Amino acid sequence: MQEVLRGGSRSGLEKIEASIWQTYQALPKNEFGHIGPRAVRYLVHNYFAKEHGWLIKGLEPHGHQADMSQVHEVNILQDKAPALVESLLEAQRRGRGLALQDAVAMVATLERLIFDEAVILLHAAYRLNSVVPVVQLDEASMHEVLSSYLVLFEMGQKADLNNTDLHRALKTRAAEVSSNWPLLVEFEQDSLHNYLYANKDKRNPFLAVQMFDFEDAVSIVESMAHGYGKWQNTECQQMKRELMDLDSEGHGLVPLGRFYSQPENAEYHFTETREYLRQIGALQESSAGLHVRIANYMTGPSNCIASSSYYSVCCLNECEGLMNELEAKVLAPTTTPHRLLDLVVNMSSATIDAPRQIPAALEQKLHLIAKHNDGQVPLHGRLFAQWMHYAFPHECPYPQIAEDASVLTPTYWEKEKSTVNRTERAQLAEAHHSISEAPQVAEDVLELSWSDHELLVVQEVPKAGGSVLRILMQLALLLGLLHTTMRNCSTTMAAAKRDSKGGRAATWERRTSRKQIPQICYLSITALTL
Template structure:
């Protein structure tokens, strides 16, 4: 009979599949052998409630997202059944959207992941992952994603990413329609290239106003040109040139008249590439901060940060102490000598532009590039310190203070629950990366203060996120002079070691060690049963007598 044969074959094959990656692969093979019902259910719900065209668009986009997710899926912490843990799934989507689009999706912010990983019940407190869709899909589609959320595989994550991407596309359509309607432009006719440029500029001015918390009627005055947007966004001329370059790429060079669909394609392309363009400004900002460094690389004495606003004309260095603290951009281990953490400042919400209700365009995290190289080099989520140190030496630049940070890797691996390994995507290694590469890697945010756009911070706190010149001068008088000969001192946190697993690290590892042989056999048996069942069903469908005999045997 085919059924026991396939079960036996699967058990024999799985004799060597005792590693987490191979275990996950067998689970995925089991899903595919029986048909990925979860993925199919999501697509069926999308087609039934959102239409065949939108379903086809989402399914097509998911291919690219799946390819981007697979390398991460292989090295992030998994559940015992092979899916990603709740925090790991969020981190994977965050990384893919930042890498592919430069989008910081609302609800997937990396700093919040590290903060939540410190909470006693972090994963249980996380909102459902499908909330990133902002309730803009039918309830049946949300329910389909929710049913798959307990143990999401790479296909389901890719579909969720593609669905969000499609919602952004629909949002773009609505924004363009609103501008056309306000300016009484023809929806089904043509406009000339000057009108096109004007519409693009008005859409971008709207984004800038939203990020700065500028509301009507002042917002309309900026959009109409009655107020100069350069006062709020000094890089406006550079942005205009970028808009023009996008037009040249998307539209035929000989086109002098375009229609609504052409304009929509231009803005879609703009949304996808704006984050990369904006990152050029972020690099300039990083260089300005580097010139202000004193004894510690990647850190600027707060006194020098504020003083440069007056002495160097750094117009953007005005954020208040309270707002910098909420961004996680202050190093206050020596409270009388606070320092600005340059990378956290550059990556903060203060440098984001809210171009969508679903995401913000923020500066790109250079540390993600370091992590990608390490993920490829070690190909697992937990690594022995010697192996990790060898990988760092092989694929990354030499760290600052190499002896100190190398010793720290051993200390991390010896903490309770680590079993001599370092979690590649845990809080302690994130902090290690910050100390090793302070100009590229941010300090993990360990407090629960919300990181907000300036306008949202002011609304919630009733205080301005920026100092006035008078407030800044008053604060500078309180700070002591900077000691240029002082040695660098940046404190290490002594928070409990946590990794992104459903249980605590030690419980999760013991569970895997105890149950791995049995779970592997169980998974492999399931594969065999599924394969055998499929063959048996085909066999019996062609042989009614065999089908009757099988039915009688089951009854007995």
């Protein structure tokens, strides 16, 4: 990983470090002051989710599991960087963990590998437009190549990288019928113009026609890949507002009947099955009926609009920004409930203005979390994630314990039924319309689905076998030291007896030392056996 640091651009590495160092400080450390595999996983996922809107395959979002994958199991690392995987495994075997600079190198490597994937698509975009990378393109031709790149990117693994006729037909069809096409073209054009402005000092302003070589195209595509996630999140926010209009009580919950009852002229029709909603943690089932959790739905795999072999682009998890704000202020894995309350009441979100009053029942829950953790609240535990869900119900997903984290990935639902047709949706709306939608006070909502199950997702779980081996080794060392000490004491005491027969030649200090020898041996043996 040090090779990555030496080979990466200083500005790029500094940007990554500036983005992650506060979160790094807030994660639990081992005896070397480094973070372990679980914390590394959290850190890497958090960076790509907040900076790019990327869900790296192998680093699932808000699924809380006792047994979770680790960074070295991420698909793209195993396929493209086996040497780095081996370095991670070696660090894990030695138990040293990753220092901040190692974590920066890890993130930089993943980012570089994914940008390299974008360049592969760019080559295909050139080919599908019947141009070659060695030829410079005018602005109109470059726009065609870049729009082709975005079409391939959004199609993900379904894209045909070689069929020119099919690709042209897809672009023509999208331009005619897709409401998203003008926005996509605008994003591509803005990216190219931003590149021209950023590089105006390096280009000839007197040229009548601006020409672009392949290196220019690579730079623009990297910029597009970097910013696409945040750009597409605008549509996610529109969808969220639509769902919030259905949440009359403001608890982040939409009655299931209302969820399926959108009129035909509505901008969004929600078609996910109950089983899909249940498995991703978006279905709250209680005595008050069935409700869709808005935050869980928004971060679910059905809202990932582009997917490659190694990552997907999904709606941004707004809770991660709130958590990063807390991490930056706490800079420790745990803190007191009073400190957290002081911070949270002054935090704003897209739907909450600060300062505000936290409900008494929710305050009490935070103190109960601390009571079970020696007066401290673990920032990255399941219980605090649950508390944040109720404090920010439209931003923070409910932390459902996932038996199988693969249900949180788009790939899983390619093979499973996740949507209903119009007839089925109408039947579901009718079936759930009669269920009571009586308003619930905040305390009732809190108690209906609160779970006291804790899970410290970034805390390392000691391996049982390793613990037994370590104890046996310590025991063997102790017995060896005890045996050596007793043998030395016996020899010393025997010598002291012989020396005591010297009578008048012995000094006062020697006589004192002889008297203390049995006592010193006794204390040494006692200390070893404690």
